[in-house]
Amino acid sequence: MYAFENFITVTPEDLDELNHVNNVRYVQWVQDVAKQHWQNDASKAVLENYFWVMLNHYIEYKNPAVLGDTLKLKTYISDYKAATCTRVVEISHNDLLVAKSQTTWCLMSAQTKRPARITKEITDLFA
Template identity: 25%
Template structure:
């Protein structure tokens, strides 16, 4: 796990809609949680001006399931930026239940200008806040 100063944590309450027909946490739930914790991470480190002028769009998720998650699990998602270059950022998010790793998700996001909706590189000052 990364240094707490560059990692964002989010507690997760597993809801019935998060389960598949076998009663296990569905992949779609992990993706919703990744979306939420990555945006929380952005909001934690970016200035209000950067938040107002920038949008993020996920373009790729790779989910590695390590253990089955269930409704009664107490989950925590942790995310951090592994790589930030140009208009792209690679986030690594883990979802754990206690000491048990349930899933690791690598997700690639593209930074967009909130007005034009076109890709844009982040300001160097914003990048320094993330790394």
């Protein structure tokens, strides 16, 4: 299983009134790292022919993140079914799990704007 990683540092704009990272920010980061993974590994032709939409999203918060924390966002695909995949994102700070998400994404055809079966070419990007 191939995992893509990125690092971010918590800024004042990421915080809620308790001075912890706001829940909405985690959802944004999950979406951002998924997009980065896709754009980093997919060919220009694949990027022109397909895009992903989020179908459902589950996130579990384990530990708070605060101002100045450097967070590792690690993402990988755990399962494929026809036109959908399950993407996991683990957010950690100093090897302590901060949050973990599971999101179901649907592959869409750029031409038809309808679901498209995930091909071997696409699954190989994440193997």
